[in-house]
Amino acid sequence: MAIKSILKMGDPELLKVSQRVTDFSSDELHILIKDLFDTMAASDGAGLAAPQIGVLKRVVVFGVENNQRYPDSGSVPPTVLINPEIEVLRNSFQEYWEGCLSIPGLRGLVERPDHIIYRGFDVNGEPIKIEATGFHAIVVQHECDHLDGVLYPMKMKDMSQFGFCEELDAAQSR
Ligand code: NI
Numbered sequence: 001m002a003i004k005s006i007l008k009m010g011d012p013e014l015l016k017v018s019q020r021v022t023d024f025s026s027d028e029l030h031i032l033i034k035d036l037f038d039t040m041a042a043s044d045g046a047g048l049a050a051p052q053i054g055v056l057k058r059v060v061v062f063g064v065e066n067n068q069r070y071p072d073s074g075s076v077p078p079t080v081l082i083n084p085e086i087e088v089l090r091n092s093f094q095e096y097w098e099g100c101l102s103i104p105g106l107r108g109l110v111e112r113p114d115h116i117i118y119r120g121f122d123v124n125g126e127p128i129k130i131e132a133t134g135f136h137a138i139v140v141q142h143e144c145d146h147l148d149g150v151l152y153p154m155k156m157k158d159m160s161q162f163g164f165c166e167e168l169d170a171a172q173s174r
Contacts, residue, residue, distance in 0.1 A: 002035050003042045004053040009103045015149040018049075018056040020083050024125030029059070033080050033123055036061040045101045046076070047139045049146030052102050058083045060143035064135070076136045081128060084120035084144050088113040089131070096138050098152045099165070107168055109161035110152050112141050 007014050021029060032055055040048040040061060047062030063078030094114035099107045116137045119129045132140055142152060156162060 002038060004035050004039045006039065006043065006048075006052050006101050007054055009100075009151055009153075011102075013054060013056070014051060014102055014146070014151060016051065016056055017149055018051050018058045018147045020058050021121075024082070024121065024123075029057075029082075030123070032057065032059060033061065036080075037078070040101075043101050047143040048101060049143045051146050051149075058147045060084065060140075060147065062139045062143055064139070074135060076139060079128075079130075080123045081118065081140070081143075082121040082123075082125075084118055084140070084147070086141060086144055087117045087119070088115070089117060090115040094134070094138070096135070097168075098138070098142060100142070100152055102146075102151065103153070105164055105166070107163065107165050108153055108156050109158065110138075110142075110155050111157065112138055112155070116140065118144075 023029065032050060035053060036048050036050060039053055046064045047060060050057045050059040060081050061079065062076060064076045092114055093111045095109055095111045097107045098110045114137055115133050117129060117131050118140050122128050153162060
């Protein structure tokens with residue numbers, strides 16, 4: 001369908017709360033999902049939320065297979081998740097250096113629950129219920145935050161752990 005331009009941090013649209021999907025049979029929804037996958041693939045991203053392409057609907061896509069930007073991530077199957085809900089299963093946390101297509105070139109250390117169940121609906125309106133840990137759990141939480149207008153720097157506890165990817169990589173290899 002189409003590769004859309006991705007809104008960047010500073011655009012007030014990214015801070016809005018998205019609306020639930022009510023009609024699963026609309027062409028509009030199916031075009032949106034295709035556009036999200038096309039745009040994510042073109043940017044080599046691990047996930048993308050509808051508000052990032054300017055559509056304030058509660059729809060996210062994610063998936064990682066051999067992505068060089070996330071070499072240690074394992075693989076997460078390509079997934080469409082509509083009207084998601086997240087339940088935290090255990091009170092344990094993991095830290096991960098997150099990036100975001102709306103915040104290009106930067107990375108920050110974020111702590112999130114490491115064991116969740118997410119529920120929602122697939123492209124056909126069928127219910128989804130999946131348990132996730134590790135990178136899979138992170139990517140789902142990161143994308144779902146976008147639906148509530150939350151970007152990962154807003155979740156950071158220590159802003160000294162935020163920087164340009166180039167500089168962070170250079171520092172690490174010194
Ligand atoms: Ni993001």
